[in-house]
Amino acid sequence: MAWTRDxxxxxxxxxxxxxxxxxxGIGIPTLVANHIPDGIDVTLQSENGxxxxxxxxxxxxxxxxxxxxGKQTITELRRTSYFSSADSFAMIxxxxxxxxxxxxxxISEGGDIANxxxxxxxxxxxxxxxxxxxxxxxxxxxxxxxxxxxxxxxxRKCSLPLTGQACINRVITNLGVFDVVDGGLKVVExxxxxxxxQIVASTxxxxxx
Amino acid sequence: xxxxxxxxxxxxxxxxxxxxxxxxxxxFGLCGIPENAIAAIKSSGxxxxxxxxNNCGVDxxxxxxxxxxxxxxxxxxxxxxxxxxxxxxxxAGELELEFNxxxxxxxxxxxxxxxxxxxxxxxxxxxxxxEGKEHKEFDGETYMMETGLKADISIIKAxxxxxxxxxIYRKTARNFNPMMATAGKIxxxxxxxIVELGELDPENIHTPGIYVQRVIKGKFEKRIEQKTxxxxxxx
Numbered sequence: 308m309a310w311t312r313d314x315x316x317x318x319x320x321x322x323x324x325x326x327x328x329x330x331x332g333i334g335i336p337t338l339v340a341n342h343i344p345d346g347i348d349v350t351l352q353s354e355n356g357x358x359x360x361x362x363x364x365x366x367x368x369x370x371x372x373x374x375x376x377g378k379q380t381i382t383e384l385r386r387t388s389y390f391s392s393a394d395s396f397a398m399i400x401x402x403x404x405x406x407x408x409x410x411x412x413x414i415s416e417g418g419d420i421a422n423x424x425x426x427x428x429x430x431x432x433x434x435x436x437x438x439x440x441x442x443x444x445x446x447x448x449x450x451x452x453x454x455x456x457x458x459x460x461x462x463r464k465c466s467l468p469l470t471g472q473a474c475i476n477r478v479i480t481n482l483g484v485f486d487v488v489d490g491g492l493k494v495v496e497x498x499x500x501x502x503x504x505q506i507v508a509s510t511x512x513x514x515x516x
Numbered sequence: 517x518x519x520x521x522x523x524x525x526x527x528x529x530x531x532x533x534x535x536x537x538x539x540x541x542x543x544f545g546l547c548g549i550p551e552n553a554i555a556a557i558k559s560s561g562x563x564x565x566x567x568x569x570n571n572c573g574v575d576x577x578x579x580x581x582x583x584x585x586x587x588x589x590x591x592x593x594x595x596x597x598x599x600x601x602x603x604x605x606x607x608a609g610e611l612e613l614e615f616n617x618x619x620x621x622x623x624x625x626x627x628x629x630x631x632x633x634x635x636x637x638x639x640x641x642x643x644x645x646x647e648g649k650e651h652k653e654f655d656g657e658t659y660m661m662e663t664g665l666k667a668d669i670s671i672i673k674a675x676x677x678x679x680x681x682x683x684i685y686r687k688t689a690r691n692f693n694p695m696m697a698t699a700g701k702i703x704x705x706x707x708x709x710i711v712e713l714g715e716l717d718p719e720n721i722h723t724p725g726i727y728v729q730r731v732i733k734g735k736f737e738k739r740i741e742q743k744t745x746x747x748x749x750x751x
Contacts, residue, residue, distance in 0.1 A: 374545065432595035433617050
Protein backbone atom coordinates (compact mmCIF):
# COMPACT_ATOMS: atom_id res chain seq x y z
CA MET A 308 0.00 0.00 0.00
CA ALA A 309 1.25 3.41 -0.91
CA TRP A 310 1.01 6.00 1.84
CA THR A 311 -2.21 7.98 2.40
CA ARG A 312 -2.19 11.74 3.02
CA ASP A 313 -2.19 11.02 6.74
CA UNK A 314 0.63 8.46 6.42
CA UNK A 315 2.69 11.04 4.51
CA UNK A 316 2.06 13.61 7.25
CA UNK A 317 3.06 11.04 9.90
CA UNK A 318 6.25 10.24 7.97
CA UNK A 319 7.03 13.94 7.64
CA UNK A 320 6.52 14.34 11.40
CA UNK A 321 9.47 11.96 11.92
CA UNK A 322 11.66 14.73 10.47
CA UNK A 323 10.93 16.91 13.52
CA UNK A 324 13.63 17.18 16.15
CA UNK A 325 13.28 18.31 19.73
CA UNK A 326 13.55 22.08 20.04
CA UNK A 327 12.94 22.79 16.35
CA UNK A 328 11.21 25.95 15.14
CA UNK A 329 9.06 24.79 12.23
CA UNK A 330 6.90 26.35 9.53
CA UNK A 331 4.19 24.10 8.08
CA GLY A 332 2.56 24.91 4.74
CA ILE A 333 -1.07 24.51 3.76
CA GLY A 334 -2.58 21.09 2.90
CA ILE A 335 -0.85 17.83 3.91
CA PRO A 336 1.92 19.75 5.77
CA THR A 337 -0.71 21.18 8.14
CA LEU A 338 -1.58 17.58 9.14
CA VAL A 339 2.01 17.06 10.35
CA ALA A 340 1.03 18.91 13.56
CA ASN A 341 -1.31 15.99 14.42
CA HIS A 342 1.59 13.50 14.36
CA ILE A 343 4.32 15.17 16.43
CA PRO A 344 6.11 12.22 18.11
CA ASP A 345 6.00 11.85 21.90
CA GLY A 346 8.94 13.49 23.61
CA ILE A 347 9.55 15.89 20.71
CA ASP A 348 8.80 19.51 21.48
CA VAL A 349 8.58 21.86 18.50
CA THR A 350 7.45 25.47 18.16
CA LEU A 351 5.29 26.20 15.12
CA GLN A 352 5.73 29.49 13.29
CA SER A 353 2.86 31.13 11.45
CA GLU A 354 4.24 33.58 8.89
CA ASN A 355 1.52 36.17 9.52
CA GLY A 356 3.31 36.97 12.78
CA UNK A 357 3.24 34.30 15.48
CA UNK A 358 5.57 31.79 17.12
CA UNK A 359 4.01 29.09 19.26
CA UNK A 360 0.85 28.31 17.33
CA UNK A 361 -1.76 26.44 19.34
CA UNK A 362 -4.64 24.16 18.24
CA UNK A 363 -7.94 25.26 16.72
CA UNK A 364 -10.14 27.08 19.27
CA UNK A 365 -13.25 25.81 20.99
CA UNK A 366 -16.35 27.57 19.66
CA UNK A 367 -16.35 30.09 22.55
CA UNK A 368 -12.63 30.89 22.10
CA UNK A 369 -12.81 31.99 18.44
CA UNK A 370 -10.97 35.30 17.99
CA UNK A 371 -10.95 37.17 14.66
CA UNK A 372 -7.58 38.70 15.61
CA UNK A 373 -5.92 35.28 15.90
CA UNK A 374 -5.48 33.36 12.65
CA UNK A 375 -2.81 31.27 10.93
CA UNK A 376 -1.32 31.71 7.46
CA GLY A 377 -4.21 29.70 6.00
CA LYS A 378 -6.57 32.30 7.57
CA GLN A 379 -7.97 29.65 9.96
CA THR A 380 -8.80 30.61 13.52
CA ILE A 381 -6.24 29.24 16.01
CA THR A 382 -5.21 29.67 19.66
CA GLU A 383 -2.11 30.82 21.53
CA LEU A 384 0.09 28.85 23.94
CA ARG A 385 1.99 29.94 27.02
CA ARG A 386 5.13 30.24 24.86
CA THR A 387 3.46 32.34 22.14
CA SER A 388 4.91 35.58 20.83
CA TYR A 389 3.44 37.94 18.23
CA PHE A 390 5.35 40.16 15.81
CA SER A 391 5.04 42.02 12.52
CA SER A 392 5.28 40.50 9.03
CA ALA A 393 8.73 42.09 8.61
CA ASP A 394 9.97 40.39 11.80
CA SER A 395 8.33 37.15 10.74
CA PHE A 396 10.18 37.07 7.45
CA ALA A 397 13.41 38.21 9.07
CA MET A 398 13.17 34.91 11.00
CA ILE A 399 12.48 33.02 7.79
CA UNK A 400 14.92 34.76 5.46
CA UNK A 401 17.58 35.02 8.14
CA UNK A 402 17.81 31.24 8.55
CA UNK A 403 16.41 31.09 12.09
CA UNK A 404 13.66 28.58 11.26
CA UNK A 405 14.97 25.00 11.38
CA UNK A 406 12.53 23.31 9.03
CA UNK A 407 9.88 24.15 6.46
CA UNK A 408 7.49 21.45 5.26
CA UNK A 409 5.46 22.45 2.25
CA UNK A 410 3.50 21.11 -0.70
CA UNK A 411 4.47 21.38 -4.36
CA UNK A 412 3.13 20.93 -7.87
CA UNK A 413 6.54 19.86 -9.24
CA ILE A 414 10.07 19.37 -8.01
CA SER A 415 13.21 18.73 -10.05
CA GLU A 416 16.15 16.39 -9.49
CA GLY A 417 18.29 19.47 -8.82
CA GLY A 418 16.06 20.49 -5.90
CA ASP A 419 14.04 23.17 -7.70
CA ILE A 420 10.41 23.60 -6.64
CA ALA A 421 7.33 24.95 -8.44
CA ASN A 422 4.23 25.49 -6.31
CA UNK A 423 2.79 28.94 -6.92
CA UNK A 424 1.64 29.47 -10.47
CA UNK A 425 0.11 27.83 -13.52
CA UNK A 426 0.43 30.40 -16.33
CA UNK A 427 -2.96 31.58 -17.66
CA UNK A 428 -4.77 29.20 -15.28
CA UNK A 429 -3.99 30.00 -11.69
CA UNK A 430 -3.05 33.49 -10.51
CA UNK A 431 -3.14 33.38 -6.75
CA UNK A 432 0.37 34.47 -5.82
CA UNK A 433 3.34 33.00 -4.01
CA UNK A 434 2.49 34.28 -0.54
CA UNK A 435 5.43 33.36 1.69
CA UNK A 436 6.57 30.29 -0.26
CA UNK A 437 9.51 31.92 -2.08
CA UNK A 438 10.84 33.38 1.18
CA UNK A 439 10.49 30.03 2.99
CA UNK A 440 12.32 27.94 0.40
CA UNK A 441 15.09 30.53 0.08
CA UNK A 442 15.64 31.12 3.78
CA UNK A 443 14.78 28.13 5.95
CA UNK A 444 17.65 25.81 6.95
CA UNK A 445 16.02 22.59 5.74
CA UNK A 446 13.13 22.34 3.26
CA UNK A 447 11.03 19.18 2.87
CA UNK A 448 8.32 18.78 0.25
CA UNK A 449 5.32 16.53 0.86
CA UNK A 450 3.25 15.76 -2.23
CA UNK A 451 1.74 13.00 -4.35
CA UNK A 452 4.29 11.26 -6.54
CA UNK A 453 2.19 11.72 -9.69
CA UNK A 454 -0.53 14.12 -10.84
CA UNK A 455 -4.15 13.15 -11.50
CA UNK A 456 -3.22 12.08 -15.04
CA UNK A 457 -0.55 9.75 -13.63
CA UNK A 458 2.43 11.84 -14.80
CA UNK A 459 5.48 12.16 -12.53
CA UNK A 460 5.74 15.30 -10.37
CA UNK A 461 9.42 14.48 -9.75
CA UNK A 462 10.98 15.83 -12.94
CA ARG A 463 14.35 16.35 -14.57
CA LYS A 464 13.40 20.00 -14.86
CA CYS A 465 10.27 21.79 -13.65
CA SER A 466 7.85 22.85 -16.40
CA LEU A 467 5.99 25.41 -14.24
CA PRO A 468 7.43 28.76 -13.06
CA LEU A 469 9.79 28.12 -10.13
CA THR A 470 9.25 29.08 -6.52
CA GLY A 471 12.92 28.48 -5.77
CA GLN A 472 16.05 27.01 -7.26
CA ALA A 473 18.13 24.17 -5.76
CA CYS A 474 16.50 24.64 -2.36
CA ILE A 475 14.73 21.34 -1.59
CA ASN A 476 16.51 18.81 0.66
CA ARG A 477 14.01 15.95 0.81
CA VAL A 478 10.74 14.89 -0.83
CA ILE A 479 8.13 12.67 0.82
CA THR A 480 5.56 11.23 -1.60
CA ASN A 481 2.91 8.52 -1.35
CA LEU A 482 5.53 6.09 -2.72
CA GLY A 483 8.54 6.90 -0.57
CA VAL A 484 11.18 9.30 0.68
CA PHE A 485 13.78 10.84 -1.64
CA ASP A 486 16.81 13.02 -0.99
CA VAL A 487 18.16 15.58 -3.42
CA VAL A 488 21.81 14.57 -3.97
CA ASP A 489 24.46 15.13 -6.62
CA GLY A 490 23.14 13.78 -9.90
CA GLY A 491 19.51 13.30 -8.93
CA LEU A 492 17.18 11.86 -6.31
CA LYS A 493 18.26 9.15 -3.92
CA VAL A 494 15.66 6.68 -2.65
CA VAL A 495 15.87 6.81 1.15
CA GLU A 496 12.78 4.82 2.00
CA UNK A 497 10.02 2.97 0.13
CA UNK A 498 6.41 2.95 1.34
CA UNK A 499 5.12 -0.45 2.49
CA UNK A 500 4.32 -2.86 -0.36
CA UNK A 501 5.53 -0.42 -3.02
CA UNK A 502 7.93 -1.99 -5.51
CA UNK A 503 11.06 -0.22 -6.75
CA UNK A 504 9.80 -0.89 -10.30
CA GLN A 505 6.70 1.19 -9.54
CA ILE A 506 8.89 4.05 -8.29
CA VAL A 507 11.10 3.85 -11.38
CA ALA A 508 8.04 3.83 -13.65
CA SER A 509 6.47 6.81 -11.84
CA THR A 510 9.59 8.98 -11.69
CA UNK A 511 10.92 11.13 -14.51
CA UNK A 512 13.78 12.54 -12.43
CA UNK A 513 17.09 10.67 -12.42
CA UNK A 514 17.22 8.20 -9.53
CA UNK A 515 20.66 7.53 -8.08
CA UNK A 516 22.03 4.94 -5.66
CA UNK B 517 0.07 70.52 20.03
CA UNK B 518 -1.47 69.29 16.80
CA UNK B 519 -4.66 67.32 17.30
CA UNK B 520 -4.41 63.84 15.77
CA UNK B 521 -7.86 62.63 16.73
CA UNK B 522 -10.54 62.79 14.03
CA UNK B 523 -14.25 62.13 14.26
CA UNK B 524 -14.53 59.50 11.53
CA UNK B 525 -12.77 58.06 8.48
CA UNK B 526 -14.28 60.63 6.05
CA UNK B 527 -12.85 63.50 8.08
CA UNK B 528 -9.53 61.75 8.61
CA UNK B 529 -9.15 61.30 4.82
CA UNK B 530 -10.33 64.83 3.98
CA UNK B 531 -7.95 66.58 1.59
CA UNK B 532 -5.71 63.52 1.17
CA UNK B 533 -7.33 61.61 -1.68
CA UNK B 534 -6.65 62.09 -5.39
CA UNK B 535 -7.02 59.98 -8.53
CA UNK B 536 -3.92 57.93 -9.37
CA UNK B 537 -2.58 57.94 -5.82
CA UNK B 538 -0.77 55.09 -4.04
CA UNK B 539 -2.34 53.68 -0.87
CA UNK B 540 -0.90 51.11 1.52
CA UNK B 541 -3.54 49.11 3.37
CA UNK B 542 -2.66 46.95 6.39
CA UNK B 543 -3.93 43.46 7.14
CA PHE B 544 -3.38 39.78 6.42
CA GLY B 545 -6.44 38.27 4.80
CA LEU B 546 -9.30 40.01 6.62
CA CYS B 547 -7.36 40.14 9.90
CA GLY B 548 -6.28 43.62 11.00
CA ILE B 549 -7.66 45.50 8.00
CA PRO B 550 -8.69 49.19 8.07
CA GLU B 551 -12.38 48.56 7.39
CA ASN B 552 -13.47 52.15 8.06
CA ALA B 553 -10.95 53.86 5.78
CA ILE B 554 -11.61 51.38 2.96
CA ALA B 555 -15.34 52.17 3.11
CA ALA B 556 -14.65 55.93 3.17
CA ILE B 557 -12.28 55.67 0.20
CA LYS B 558 -14.98 53.85 -1.72
CA SER B 559 -17.63 56.51 -0.99
CA SER B 560 -15.16 59.31 -1.88
CA GLY B 561 -15.19 58.21 -5.53
CA UNK B 562 -11.37 58.38 -5.88
CA UNK B 563 -10.07 56.07 -8.64
CA UNK B 564 -7.04 54.73 -10.57
CA UNK B 565 -5.53 53.67 -7.28
CA UNK B 566 -2.32 51.74 -6.81
CA UNK B 567 -2.93 49.66 -3.69
CA UNK B 568 -0.12 47.96 -1.78
CA UNK B 569 -1.54 45.27 0.48
CA ASN B 570 -0.62 41.64 1.16
CA ASN B 571 -4.03 40.50 -0.10
CA CYS B 572 -7.02 42.13 -1.77
CA GLY B 573 -9.86 41.23 0.59
CA VAL B 574 -12.60 38.87 -0.53
CA ASP B 575 -15.51 39.40 -2.89
CA UNK B 576 -17.65 42.09 -1.28
CA UNK B 577 -15.52 42.78 1.81
CA UNK B 578 -12.25 44.47 2.72
CA UNK B 579 -10.34 45.79 -0.31
CA UNK B 580 -12.73 43.67 -2.40
CA UNK B 581 -15.24 46.54 -2.25
CA UNK B 582 -12.75 48.89 -3.99
CA UNK B 583 -12.08 46.20 -6.56
CA UNK B 584 -15.80 45.59 -7.17
CA UNK B 585 -16.23 49.35 -7.72
CA UNK B 586 -13.28 49.31 -10.22
CA UNK B 587 -11.29 51.89 -8.25
CA UNK B 588 -8.04 49.93 -8.29
CA UNK B 589 -5.72 50.23 -11.29
CA UNK B 590 -2.81 48.28 -9.86
CA UNK B 591 -2.26 45.92 -6.92
CA UNK B 592 1.06 45.05 -5.30
CA UNK B 593 0.38 41.90 -3.26
CA UNK B 594 1.75 38.48 -2.36
CA UNK B 595 -1.46 36.44 -2.57
CA UNK B 596 -4.89 37.19 -4.01
CA UNK B 597 -6.39 33.71 -4.11
CA UNK B 598 -9.53 34.47 -2.10
CA UNK B 599 -11.08 36.84 -4.61
CA UNK B 600 -12.88 35.76 -7.81
CA UNK B 601 -13.51 39.32 -9.03
CA UNK B 602 -9.77 39.94 -8.76
CA UNK B 603 -9.03 37.00 -11.01
CA UNK B 604 -11.72 38.09 -13.48
CA UNK B 605 -10.42 41.69 -13.75
CA UNK B 606 -6.82 40.50 -14.01
CA UNK B 607 -7.49 37.94 -16.75
CA ALA B 608 -9.65 40.54 -18.61
CA GLY B 609 -6.66 42.94 -18.53
CA GLU B 610 -8.55 45.54 -16.44
CA LEU B 611 -6.15 45.32 -13.52
CA GLU B 612 -2.37 45.51 -13.23
CA LEU B 613 -0.77 43.16 -10.77
CA GLU B 614 2.68 42.96 -9.26
CA PHE B 615 3.29 39.86 -7.16
CA ASN B 616 5.94 40.17 -4.45
CA UNK B 617 6.98 37.35 -2.14
CA UNK B 618 5.38 38.09 1.22
CA UNK B 619 8.66 38.67 3.04
CA UNK B 620 10.02 40.80 0.23
CA UNK B 621 6.83 42.89 0.31
CA UNK B 622 7.10 43.35 4.08
CA UNK B 623 10.78 44.31 3.82
CA UNK B 624 10.20 46.69 0.88
CA UNK B 625 7.66 48.55 3.02
CA UNK B 626 9.92 48.49 6.08
CA UNK B 627 12.81 49.77 3.95
CA UNK B 628 10.67 52.49 2.36
CA UNK B 629 9.76 53.81 5.79
CA UNK B 630 13.33 53.54 7.06
CA UNK B 631 14.95 55.54 4.24
CA UNK B 632 16.50 52.50 2.55
CA UNK B 633 15.98 52.70 -1.24
CA UNK B 634 17.25 49.21 -2.07
CA UNK B 635 18.43 45.97 -0.47
CA UNK B 636 19.49 42.46 -1.52
CA UNK B 637 17.68 39.18 -0.85
CA UNK B 638 17.99 35.54 -1.92
CA UNK B 639 14.22 35.18 -2.19
CA UNK B 640 13.15 34.62 -5.80
CA UNK B 641 16.61 34.24 -7.35
CA UNK B 642 16.25 31.97 -10.39
CA UNK B 643 12.49 32.59 -10.70
CA UNK B 644 10.46 34.81 -13.03
CA UNK B 645 10.39 37.59 -10.42
CA UNK B 646 14.17 37.90 -10.77
CA GLU B 647 13.95 39.02 -14.40
CA GLY B 648 15.44 42.47 -14.91
CA LYS B 649 16.66 42.82 -11.31
CA GLU B 650 20.27 43.58 -10.40
CA HIS B 651 22.09 40.50 -9.06
CA LYS B 652 25.15 40.52 -6.81
CA GLU B 653 27.27 37.93 -5.03
CA PHE B 654 27.87 38.09 -1.28
CA ASP B 655 30.03 35.37 0.32
CA GLY B 656 29.61 33.13 -2.71
CA GLU B 657 25.80 33.31 -2.81
CA THR B 658 23.67 35.15 -5.34
CA TYR B 659 21.25 37.81 -4.16
CA MET B 660 19.06 40.26 -6.04
CA MET B 661 18.07 43.82 -5.44
CA GLU B 662 14.64 44.85 -4.26
CA THR B 663 13.56 48.46 -3.75
CA GLY B 664 11.86 50.25 -0.89
CA LEU B 665 8.17 51.14 -1.18
CA LYS B 666 6.40 54.32 -0.07
CA ALA B 667 2.83 55.52 -0.35
CA ASP B 668 0.87 58.78 -0.47
CA ILE B 669 -1.15 57.52 2.46
CA SER B 670 -1.15 54.41 4.63
CA ILE B 671 -4.40 53.20 6.14
CA ILE B 672 -3.82 50.88 9.07
CA LYS B 673 -5.68 49.14 11.88
CA ALA B 674 -4.48 48.95 15.49
CA UNK B 675 -6.08 47.89 18.75
CA UNK B 676 -5.47 50.99 20.88
CA UNK B 677 -4.06 54.45 20.37
CA UNK B 678 -3.40 57.24 22.80
CA UNK B 679 -4.03 60.84 21.77
CA UNK B 680 -0.44 61.12 20.46
CA UNK B 681 -0.98 58.22 18.03
CA UNK B 682 1.16 55.74 19.96
CA UNK B 683 -0.25 52.39 18.87
CA ILE B 684 -0.53 48.85 20.10
CA TYR B 685 -1.82 45.96 18.03
CA ARG B 686 -3.56 42.78 19.12
CA LYS B 687 -2.39 39.20 18.35
CA THR B 688 -1.96 38.39 14.63
CA ALA B 689 -3.86 41.55 13.62
CA ARG B 690 -0.46 43.30 13.76
CA ASN B 691 0.96 41.80 10.50
CA PHE B 692 1.77 44.54 7.91
CA ASN B 693 0.34 47.46 9.90
CA PRO B 694 3.51 48.59 11.76
CA MET B 695 5.67 48.81 8.60
CA MET B 696 2.95 50.54 6.62
CA ALA B 697 2.60 53.13 9.39
CA THR B 698 6.21 54.15 8.66
CA ALA B 699 5.98 54.20 4.85
CA GLY B 700 3.01 56.49 4.24
CA LYS B 701 3.51 60.25 3.81
CA ILE B 702 0.37 60.48 5.95
CA UNK B 703 -0.72 57.52 8.06
CA UNK B 704 -4.31 57.16 9.22
CA UNK B 705 -4.78 54.65 12.03
CA UNK B 706 -8.20 53.31 12.94
CA UNK B 707 -8.42 51.73 16.36
CA UNK B 708 -10.90 50.05 18.66
CA UNK B 709 -10.15 52.32 21.58
CA ILE B 710 -8.55 55.75 22.04
CA VAL B 711 -7.04 56.20 25.50
CA GLU B 712 -5.56 59.16 27.38
CA LEU B 713 -1.81 59.82 27.49
CA GLY B 714 -0.15 57.65 30.10
CA GLU B 715 -2.57 54.76 29.79
CA LEU B 716 -0.38 52.77 27.39
CA ASP B 717 2.86 51.35 28.77
CA PRO B 718 5.71 53.30 27.08
CA GLU B 719 7.84 50.12 27.19
CA ASN B 720 5.29 48.34 25.04
CA ILE B 721 4.36 50.75 22.26
CA HIS B 722 4.42 48.89 18.93
CA THR B 723 4.24 51.97 16.67
CA PRO B 724 5.50 55.29 18.10
CA GLY B 725 3.20 58.22 17.39
CA ILE B 726 5.70 59.98 15.11
CA TYR B 727 4.52 57.67 12.31
CA VAL B 728 0.83 58.36 12.82
CA GLN B 729 -0.75 61.65 11.73
CA ARG B 730 -4.46 60.90 12.10
CA VAL B 731 -6.39 58.57 14.39
CA ILE B 732 -10.03 57.56 14.46
CA LYS B 733 -12.05 55.24 16.63
CA GLY B 734 -13.59 52.83 14.13
CA LYS B 735 -16.42 50.34 14.00
CA PHE B 736 -15.33 46.84 13.03
CA GLU B 737 -17.14 43.84 11.63
CA LYS B 738 -13.96 41.67 11.90
CA ARG B 739 -15.17 39.06 9.46
CA ILE B 740 -13.47 35.64 9.75
CA GLU B 741 -12.41 33.88 6.53
CA GLN B 742 -11.97 30.32 7.80
CA LYS B 743 -13.64 29.74 11.12
CA THR B 744 -12.09 26.48 12.28
CA UNK B 745 -12.92 25.01 15.69
CA UNK B 746 -12.54 21.81 17.67
CA UNK B 747 -15.19 20.37 19.96
CA UNK B 748 -14.65 19.70 23.66
CA UNK B 749 -15.16 16.01 22.92
CA UNK B 750 -11.87 15.99 20.97
CA UNK B 751 -8.86 14.73 22.88
